[in-house]
Amino acid sequence: MDAASNAVFWQEKWERGETGFHEARANPLLTRYFGALDLPAGARIFVPLCGMSQDMVWLAGQGYQVIGCELSEIAVERFFSDLGVTPEVIQVGTLRRFSASDISIFAGNIFDLTQDVVGPVEGIYDRAALIALPEDLRRAYVAHLLALTGPVPELLVTLTYDQSCLKGPPFSVDENFVRTAYDKVYDVRCLQSREVEGGLKGRCPASENVWQFSPLAARS
Numbered sequence: 001m002d003a004a005s006n007a008v009f010w011q012e013k014w015e016r017g018e019t020g021f022h023e024a025r026a027n028p029l030l031t032r033y034f035g036a037l038d039l040p041a042g043a044r045i046f047v048p049l050c051g052m053s054q055d056m057v058w059l060a061g062q063g064y065q066v067i068g069c070e071l072s073e074i075a076v077e078r079f080f081s082d083l084g085v086t087p088e089v090i091q092v093g094t095l096r097r098f099s100a101s102d103i104s105i106f107a108g109n110i111f112d113l114t115q116d117v118v119g120p121v122e123g124i125y126d127r128a129a130l131i132a133l134p135e136d137l138r139r140a141y142v143a144h145l146l147a148l149t150g151p152v153p154e155l156l157v158t159l160t161y162d163q164s165c166l167k168g169p170p171f172s173v174d175e176n177f178v179r180t181a182y183d184k185v186y187d188v189r190c191l192q193s194r195e196v197e198g199g200l201k202g203r204c205p206a207s208e209n210v211w212q213f214s215p216l217a218a219r220s
Contacts, residue, residue: 026058027127029157029210033191034125036212037153039064043122046149048110048141049129052079059125060102067121068105069095069113076107092117110141115148124154124213131159131170138173142181151185151215158209159196165204178211186213 041063047056050068052075059066070076076098080087087098095108106113124145133141158173175190182188193209200206
């Protein structure tokens with residue numbers, strides 16, 4: 001699947017209301033492990049392919065500035081509507097930035113987002129981006145994310161399962177991909193791997209894995 005086809009796929013899912021992947025609460029792996037990144041209060045956290053995730057609300061509640069990017073404007077509008085706030089909306093090139101309080105979300109294609117637009121980033125939380133992309137786009141995404149933010153501390157959540165059981169998304173992302181994609185710039189550490197209760201979509205066994213990335217330059 002190329003980038004254009006992938007974008008159409010996700011836009012249509014939001015238009016049809018096929019959002020079974022949305023979690024009504026902050027992800028427990030986020031709440032348990034984000035502190036391992038040891039980021040200061042007020043740090044700017046980038047959340048790629050954020051949808052209308054409650055994870056952003058939790059991060060803002062911890063005192064962080066949250067910057068999301070989401071392809072579907074429907075998702076962004078629903079996110080702020082559910083919060084009961086009216087965001088400020090500004091056109092930024094091909095994207096639109098929705099902002100309210102400590103959360104800003106760029107609506108549009110993440111590959112159109114540039115470093116000067118997103119601004120300085122001190123941490124990344126990726127629960128829904130890497131696993132949403134087929135492998136060819138996954139590699140392009142990793143390169144683009146590094147170009148956007150540089151190597152900053154990151155918490156990544158992935159799924160692993162027998163890909164022949166389900167087509168995806170979400171896609172299975174194994175340890176080999178994570179390490180080969182990131183270990184040139186990060187110290188990569190798996191903090192936990194746990195079985196998905198009831199299997200993925202109730203159809204096949206799967207594990208959910210949480211990774212901590214520490215920039216190599218930060219090590220002494």
